[in-house]
Amino acid sequence: MMMRFKIRSQSLLQSYLPARLTARLLLPLCLATACTGTTPPHNDVTLLAPRPFGYVIGDTIRHRLIIDTHNGVQLQRNSLPKLGPINYWLDLTDLTVNAQPRNGGFHYEIDLLYQVFYAPLEVKMLSIPSFNLPLAQGSNTATQTVPAWHFTVSPLRELAVRKDNGGDYMRPDTPAPFLDNTVLLQGLLLSTLTVLASAAYLAYLYGYVPGFPKRSLFKQTGKKLVKLTDAQIGEALSLFHQALNTLNGTPVFQAGLTEFYRQHPPYRLAEEPLATFFQMSNQHFFADGIANPIGALHALRQLCNLCLAIERGQR
Template structure:
């Protein structure tokens, strides 16, 4: 009976030890951090300046969190490899397992002269749960790089000229632009001619060659052609403008003597000038009705003034 009791106690101890071992194994399994999926891209034919993109999916126990400080810093890893970006995101939790997606982008600036095998450095990522920490290593990744172009000419025959080496793929061809140039010249000439014609028709060209009274004659003739008495006032205004242009200031009736003193060439026509200012006063202020014959009177005055004006402008 004593033997039976001892056997039972031994069995209980063995069962307890086995259960403890199972719990330890289970805990170690549940705390396992591992890479369950990775995408590393092409590991051959990499050229200088290419970007290398790595993507990992890491499974960790649900209570563990990624330590952001453990992520590699952007910048130069060595003289030819640069870390452009590192992005880590939690993508979900299921059955007590949390998943993180880690994206890393490198850029290589190594310029090999022939095919070379290189590798990215190994990187450690840390996860923590309270005071506990666990690391996982992203293994180094080996890849081969190729030169952009051969560095020495390859000749199939001894003594063959290597002049074509490193020449452009296509010869440089000069583009004949004579037709386009001629078209531009013709269009420019057409625009200039049209602008010149418009300026001539509008009276803006060659007006500098005409004296003020000659310009007044042209404007009075335009007003006269309309056969409208109301245009007599406009014709009178043109004559006033001619006197003002010669004197370089506005001339009123009480300034006639000063005008003639400055321009003595007009002195012999003083009476005609006085009569014009009297007509202007009477027509513009309603004492005299405008008549078609006033056009002829104004034209005659302007022709007379134009003769004296030529002498005044020569001074």
Template sequence: MKRSSVPALLSLLLCLFTVPAMATVTLKQIEWPRNFGYRIGDTLPVALTLSVPPGWAPDRDGLPEPGQGDRQFELRSLTVGDASGRCADCRLYTLEWQLMKSVRAPQTLRLSAAVLRFRKDNAVAEIKVPAFDLSTAPLLHWASKKDIVSSVHPGYRATAFDSSAPLARALGWAGVAAALLLAALWVAGRLGAQRARPFARAWRSVRALRGRDDAEALEQAFRALHHACNETAGQTLFASTLPDFIAAHPAFADQAAALEAAFAASRACFYGLPPDPRYTQPDALLPLLAALRDRERLGARRRPVTPSAVVEAA
């Protein structure tokens, strides 16, 4: 080679390398379906995002046709959609395969590799879709919900682990919580027989007011008495219905006079009548409430008061 021809050859090579490469079809993304939990008849969509520059089109016989497949999978459909949101020339090719093989036990199957071929004039581009492994399981009915594991996984034996320690801890905390709840119910007077003893609760609440001589404390004491009477009677008790109350609860009969006096004093206290000098402090109600509490404990049964005075008034 002559020395003068070397620069010319270099220039030619430079020109060849600076010619832009022709754009071709490229695979941008494959979206595989899950690879487990398939049974006969299930479908597997495989979505391919391809960049297909202008001029490129699927070659004749370049795309698999629905109905093609092996003994395990069959192509149900191939759909082509726009994917310009991903890139300017992008198109979405979705191959929907269907599992046609029924297996007798959980088994891994392989979806064969596939090739998509595109052509532009004499140029050809091939997109290779790799093979894909997935696990399948036989169609089985569940013998029972209790035996689901052996239904779907015959012969499987779960490994037992020791749960006694956390169980003991949980039971311990539950015991503490139950004890606290019982204590709270006891304090609130809502426990079992306590709940059925309103006069005992009233006596305790009035005893807590001992020593106070203000009007508010006296009103609270009277209210406690009324609430206990109402709860025992199952209705609102007034002075006019006290005889019926006593008739329905004979255990309180010896306290009838004291109850009437207390009701009269309460009426004076709340409704602006001349006050009863015997009832100036909550302490004045304690003997009556203690007596009612004792008789209540001895078995004054709750019975509905026969409607008389109030209902007759109505």
């Protein structure tokens, strides 16, 4: 099994438009020759690496190894580097392997993500250590060494600390400015108000607000009616008219009772006494008066009690 090794440097890690910067290595292996006794196949190993300079503590470096094997040569995945510290200043934080069969062999893409924790006092040359790629063909195994990758790491400090200017060696960054959340706050406020208003309206519709005037329309009217005498039948009728008008939002007329019942279906229960009430009202206000005001007032109180029961949801 023959293996060619080449290293590419990338300006962008995800891009595959690298400039070929380093040497291309062609490393023969004798494994395949020993096995088959024929012309050994070549395995291509390409290392795609970013720029080798300009790193500071905490930076990550992504390497990609592309391996094309032939004649069924496979990568031994369980022997790949393990995630975690490689040495005291370098961690391997991520490793992914993609494999696809190609031309009787395999096309491997191995992504390695290193993170540098070296804090140099001046620009320093470091290297990611080399490691072996274990390969196997049947019971035969071989390794291919991925060479060390050299790069420079820079210090993250001032050239000279101006202590006379109040400077300390260790100084925090300027606090990051907050994102502008005015619109979000306004939206939240508006939503909250809408929810509260909807809840209040719903409570009003369901009659959960006991002190609300509309809720106790007929209660208040009933209280006033009790105090009135037969001679005040006109006032009593007016009071009940006002209660109906308030309930409806607009004046209720005899001819508009159908629409009133459509708007307030529970009051259909009072259809007959309400019709009588309007007849009494017409008789009192627009004709020659009610013949029996005692009976009229009594009927009006009963109607008011019925409406009160409807108002409270008891009927």
